[in-house]
Amino acid sequence: MTQPPHDEPTAAGPEELREQVEQTRHELGETVEALAAKTDVKARAQEKAADVKEQAAAKAADVKEQAAAKAAQLKDKAGGLAHQAQPLIKDKATRVADQTRDKAAQAGRLWQEKAPEPVRQTTARTARWTRDNRALLLAGGTALVLWLACRRKR
Known part of the structure; x- marks a missing residue:
């Protein structure tokens, strides 16, 4: 064993010496446990x-919490943008419908001006007959489709 440093007082009696030895043993045990723990690589x-x-x-x-927060922000932002875009879409749809109606009216006027009278009369009669006989035309079209379907299966 090593000698105690000179600055430490030595034991005055056997009881004090026993306490110092016990304290040293305790410290030595802790040091050995610490060294053993450091050498246990697996643990x-x-x-x-x-x-x-x-x-x-x-x-x-x-990260999951941040992603959820960001998703909520983006959802709110998308909802706000959709709400803002709704009037613009409605306005655009109205303009397109108006333009389509105007073009159809223009085409109708052009037809009235350019088509010969016999063609206009025949077209008008055909349109009236089609409106009046809608059920008959649907039945005939259905029969034709069924006949073609049966013929194709053969």
Whole structure:
């Protein structure tokens, strides 16, 4: 064993010496346990792995929370943009409908001006007959489709 440093007082009696020896044994036991723990590589690796796993789980929870918050923000923003765009879309649809109606009216006027009278009369009669006989035309079209379908199966 080594000698105590000169600045430490030595024991005055046997009882004090026993206490110093017991204290030294206790400290030596703690030192041996600490050294044994440092040399146990498997246990240290497991502790490190557990720490890393815990940190990764905490980081994943943070990222998940941030992603949920960002998704909520984007959802709110998209809803606001859709609400803002709604009047613009309605306005555009109204303009397109007006333009289509104007073009149809223009085409009708052009037809009235350019088509010969016999063609206009025939077209008008055909349109009236079609309106009056809608059910008959639907039945005939259905029969034609069925006949073609049956013929194709053969």
